[in-house]
Amino acid sequence: MSLRRFVVRRALSVVPVLFGVSVITFGLFHLTPGDPVSQLVALNPDVSAAEEARLRERWGLSGPVWRQYLAWLSNVLVGDFSRELRTGRAVSGILWRRLPETIVLGAFGWVFAIAIAIPAGIYAAVNKGRFGDVAARVLALSGVSIPNFWLGLLLILVFSLYLGLFPVLPPSRLPLYHPETLRYLLLPGVTIGTAAAASVTRVMRTSMAEELNEEYVTAARARGLPERTVVFKHVLRNSLVSVVTLAATLTAGIVAGSVVVESVFNWPGLGSEFVRAINRREVNVVMAITLVTAVAVVLANFLADVLYAVLDPRIRYD
């Protein structure tokens, strides 16, 4: 199959995924008790039942769930993510402001994870059974096991409070392209990347160790190739195949992790916005962020599939 057909087919398959995700999220959201109106009312006992009903009417919260969903859907289909109920701000505006923050944080986490994990995994596999391998495995196991909210708080405690190396909270928001941003990015980025780094290290080590037992490795050595050619040219490319699979899955994990990590570090991305929106029952914001997340995960899987075929000629686009 040609690459173009493959891309088209994959792009089309996104449609049912997004539809399913939106239905489930919308449904679940309406299963949870309370909406923005009832929240407002709870704070202000003077609101009359008539006013309450009018507010619901205006915000589109009256009527059966399916009708609300269809109303939302018809807006989305023409590219309108509706508005935040209380403030009337366009949801798309919120997305555009918050998304880059999350992308930068996620990308930093990713780069951190890969930069640590690939060398660590190679090192552990090549020195299998020796001290460095054991150390790498213990660290990786801890990295997988430590919850990121705890790690985040611990990092703040140690690096911000005890050592004073980083401000606890950014003093004021800097534009993302400002070099100072990197400093504020460091702790949340490490927090979000640690779990990914740990899983990638483990998979890298395992697949590399497996590949090292393959006959083509003995054969490459028998051809007199230097060990670094054997490891970095022959073995690495083969072992990356399983890392790519994992990486696609981990993207979802990083996106999910951003919800917690952004809240802990007060990072103004989609994740913290998501938490805020859930608390305030802002259905349109929640839906929009969910869709963006779903697209990101689908995109990651798609990239993984393309990468497979680049790495391994036996894999065809079908």
Next chain:
Amino acid sequence: MTAVLEVEDLTVRFYAEEGVVTAVDGLSYRIEAGETFGVVGESGAGKSVAALSVLGLIDSPGRIEGGEVRFEGEDLLSMDESALRSVRGDGIGTVFQDARAALNPVYTVGEQIAETIEHHLEYAPSTARDRAIRLLDRVGIADAETRYSDYPHEFSGGMCQRAAIAMALSCDPELIVADEPTTALDVTVEARILDLLAELADEFDVAVQLVTHDLGVIAGTCDRAMVMYAGEAVETAPVEELYYDPKHPYTAGLMSAIPRVGDDDDRLPTIPGTMPDPIDPPPGCRFHPRCPFAEEACTRTDPALVDPETGEAATLDDDRAAACLEYTEGLSGGLDYSVEVAGGTGEHVEKAIDEREEGGSDE
């Protein structure tokens, strides 16, 4: 006579959890320039381990414990890694059992041949490519120029093995170590690959150490052969003598295990019993639990490899050697077997040897 390879007193042990396995025990043999030397034995006899030791490719938990492997007079075992690497692939080429597995699936076949050439002969990439294409063509890959860019999975098993032979020959080696090169192939392909190997060994004037479990393969291709059992050499002889006048009961037993022409894949040895437990080999002659001629002495004394005529300890230069007490202290019952040349297995062997001689003379 110049020996291209002399292996002396090679011992290789594996430190497994269950115990120490002596996979190769005091093995000695020599291979002369240009000759094809067979190493034969059942699986587990240590023949593949011995082959890999020549290249220093024994991985932990295995360890080469002692002995010398002299390639063109220099001991490979005392060389450092980088000196050894300059011999591997350059002076000694290797052909593995499963050629497809021996090729990296994510690089093209041609690239991998060219890689070796670039590395050892320091060719420019384009010259290395040309040489690789010529080699592929020489080993009988049609349309080598296009096939150069094929990946291993696009090659058939036989073509992979042809490519592996091209790779082994790519830097004009003095010796090719071929470890069961045709075991993974079907019989018709096997015959063609063996012919090719013999033809090229002749053309490139390269010695071959051919490791196999199949005496039929030895008969068709080798000049001399060594029979291994439980990590030791039990007999060494020029191939004709090995077939017509085997000196060791194990060799005689193996011969009766050769399939006849036309038999399908029935290669199970007909010698009753199995190879001894490598962790705890039997005392005395290791073959005694299976040997039809075993006597009380065989359970006590480990027979040395001797010249069967004189009973004197065999040296590297001896063409004929066997390790059976019959040739040292003498057995009370003697070795009472005879080789039938007329029917069955004999015919097969004779035919194979004849064919080879014909093949050799029509150049």
